[in-house]
Amino acid sequence: MAAPAVVVKRAYKYYGRKDKPDYKPVLEYLDMTVEKGIIYGLLGPSGCGKTTLLSCIVGRRKLDSGEVWVLGGKPGEKGSGVPGPRVGYMPQDIALVAEFTVRDAVYYFGRIYGMKMKKLAEQFDFLTNLLELPSGGRLIKTLSGGQQRRVSLAAALVHEPELLILDEPTVGLDPVLRERIWEFLADQARNGTTVIITTHYIDETKQAHKTIYNSTTEAKNAVAKRIVYGAVRFPQNFSDALAIRVTEGRVEDDIIDESTISAWIDMSDHQITNFVKLQLHKAYEAFARRTMRACGKNEELVQIPVRFEKPIYGIADAEIVAYMAPGVMVTIIFFLAAIVTSTLMISDRLEGVWERSAVAGVQPKEMLQVHIVLQSLVILMQVRLVITKVVIAKCLVLGLRVGRVGFLARTSQLFGVIIIFFLAAIVTSTLMISDRLEGVWERSAVAGVQPKEMLQVHIVLQSLVILMQTIEMMIVAYLGYNLPYKGSLVTIACLLFLQGLGGMCFGFLLSVLCSSYTVSFFIATGSFYPMILLCGILWPIEGMPNVLRLISFALPFTIPAKSLRDLMEKGSPFTNPDIYGGFLITIAWIVGTLALCFLRLRFRKM
Numbered sequence: 001m002a003a004p005a006v007v008v009k010r011a012y013k014y015y016g017r018k019d020k021p022d023y024k025p026v027l028e029y030l031d032m033t034v035e036k037g038i039i040y041g042l043l044g045p046s047g048c049g050k051t052t053l054l055s056c057i058v059g060r061r062k063l064d065s066g067e068v069w070v071l072g073g074k075p076g077e078k079g080s081g082v083p084g085p086r087v088g089y090m091p092q093d094i095a096l097v098a099e100f101t102v103r104d105a106v107y108y109f110g111r112i113y114g115m116k117m118k119k120l121a122e123q124f125d126f127l128t129n130l131l132e133l134p135s136g137g138r139l140i141k142t143l144s145g146g147q148q149r150r151v152s153l154a155a156a157l158v159h160e161p162e163l164l165i166l167d168e169p170t171v172g173l174d175p176v177l178r179e180r181i182w183e184f185l186a187d188q189a190r191n192g193t194t195v196i197i198t199t200h201y202i203d204e205t206k207q208a209h210k211t212i213y214n215s216t217t218e219a220k221n222a223v224a225k226r227i228v229y230g231a232v233r234f235p236q237n238f239s240d241a242l243a244i245r246v247t248e249g250r251v252e253d254d255i256i257d258e259s260t261i262s263a264w265i266d267m268s269d270h271q272i273t274n275f276v277k278l279q280l281h282k283a284y285e286a287f288a289r290r291t292m293r294a295c296g297k298n299e300e301l302v303q304i305p306v307r308f309e310k311p312i313y314g315i316a317d318a319e320i321v322a323y324m325a326p327g328v329m330v331t332i333i334f335f336l337a338a339i340v341t342s343t344l345m346i347s348d349r350l351e352g353v354w355e356r357s358a359v360a361g362v363q364p365k366e367m368l369q370v371h372i373v374l375q376s377l378v379i380l381m382q383v384r385l386v387i388t389k390v391v392i393a394k395c396l397v398l399g400l401r402v403g404r405v406g407f408l409a410r411t412s413q414l415f416g417v418i419i420i421f422f423l424a425a426i427v428t429s430t431l432m433i434s435d436r437l438e439g440v441w442e443r444s445a446v447a448g449v450q451p452k453e454m455l456q457v458h459i460v461l462q463s464l465v466i467l468m469q470t471i472e473m474m475i476v477a478y479l480g481y482n483l484p485y486k487g488s489l490v491t492i493a494c495l496l497f498l499q500g501l502g503g504m505c506f507g508f509l510l511s512v513l514c515s516s517y518t519v520s521f522f523i524a525t526g527s528f529y530p531m532i533l534l535c536g537i538l539w540p541i542e543g544m545p546n547v548l549r550l551i552s553f554a555l556p557f558t559i560p561a562k563s564l565r566d567l568m569e570k571g572s573p574f575t576n577p578d579i580y581g582g583f584l585i586t587i588a589w590i591v592g593t594l595a596l597c598f599l600r601l602r603f604r605k606m
Helices: 050-057 102-112 117-131 145-157 175-190 202-207 216-224 238-247 253-258 270-294 320-342 353-359 364-396 407-428 431-437 440-446 451-480 489-513 517-534 546-554 558-569 577-603
Strands: 006-015 024-034 039-043 065-070 087-090 163-167 194-199 210-212 230-233 262-265
Touching: 006 050, 024 050, 024 065, 039 050, 039 175, 050 065, 050 163, 050 194, 087 145, 087 440, 102 117, 102 145, 102 440, 117 145, 117 175, 145 163, 175 194, 216 230, 216 262, 230 270, 238 253, 262 270, 407 451, 407 489, 407 517, 431 440, 431 451, 431 489, 440 451, 451 489, 451 577, 489 517, 489 558, 489 577, 517 546, 546 558, 558 577
Parallel strands: 039 194, 039 210, 087 163, 163 194
Antiparallel strands: 006 024, 006 065, 230 262
């Protein structure tokens, strides 16, 4: 017998602390075995642990106790391929970059999985036809919810994985397309792909080979509605009770009940009934054999002492499909036509966010108030940015005057360095938070991308952006406004570029440490004002106590601003300590913040 695709043994997972009111066990000693080449359905209400179980299977969460084996190895172990290309994962959330096009979103995961461009293009065309994807050039953020879910499903299917894990893939899809997807999944299962799928639609599970229900009542109702032919219930302590019953010979009522498998079967069709009973007996015999083998006993002890010889008429292992084929064909033809015609005038384009909020008790004036507050904050930030730009512009166009050096003339370079640093910090502080909140981070991790690789990609991309901004600023300042300078333009550009990198790395550190935009912005703005007060603009460095003076020198733009001023006004060479000191401080901030980022990513799962 081939090894199972997924094995879960005595899985226990809880959230919160056991001594706190928020303690909540989600998985309690769950045992689950998923054979290869089947569709395994998980059915249950929201909050019953389906998504938690899937995240443990793909290696994104760890069990508090118990074991998980996927495709012959433990998730996360070297060489297991999980997370990685052996698994295709579609989470509940869309988990796609909103600024990507449809083609970019699918190609992104295809390239992560190491697919060749020719094969990737063929798969994209195939999935476009299968899932009725929108035009490849449309942005993800412009699609409807149902269209986004189709693109998300395509990203999970593109590399033809051994194991498909789909968390409610058909939510928001029309019945005809849902049926096509199930037909495709069934075809994949026949070709050896294992599919684990969660769903809220009880009628969908009829196409799964095995389905886990959240309660005995749900399972019996599925039999009563003829969605399945039978339901099997294993008591919670089945394995332990059976071991006690066999080894100790105890026959108390509770031991008997806990070591007995209950089965509810649709007995109205004897052909189906006999087949189901036979499969149950075979499954139990295989289980008993494995148990004997694990205990070092002869597995033939569980063999039923009856041997069926070669049949006189017929075939010993005739497939029931041959018997059922005519009825199945007629049923499919009838219901497929019914489903197609019943959905012609149905539309799901209206999202109804306002109406849904009103139903939840939100007053229209409250929604308006929220928008007023949020937009007021945006306006304040924009006003501050405009004022800052005006100040910088005034500094840049000041003519040469003989006399006492004014405040702006003394601090203009400092303003420029501060803006470069914090502008880069604010922009980058949201990048990795966006990836996490949108699910892109987790989905990429399941595809095998390491956190440090994600950070490296962002660093490279944002460095290119900062380089372009630096070049643009140099052109505007020194060619557009004819800003005077005496030092090397290359040295000036390098210092400004490093300042941008320092702000970028500081922003990445905030992005790694914070779990929401709000916290990130609070820390960024909260660090802005102390740095402004201590960098020498409002409080001269010479008048500070020794401790504060040391802190001021360690800030990312106190010494670099002086270096920039000496470069522009004095033409000091790079070998001057006042010049290379600014470079050293900036590089130290870059190295220090990056080191903290990588340590955070290494020792704590994002």
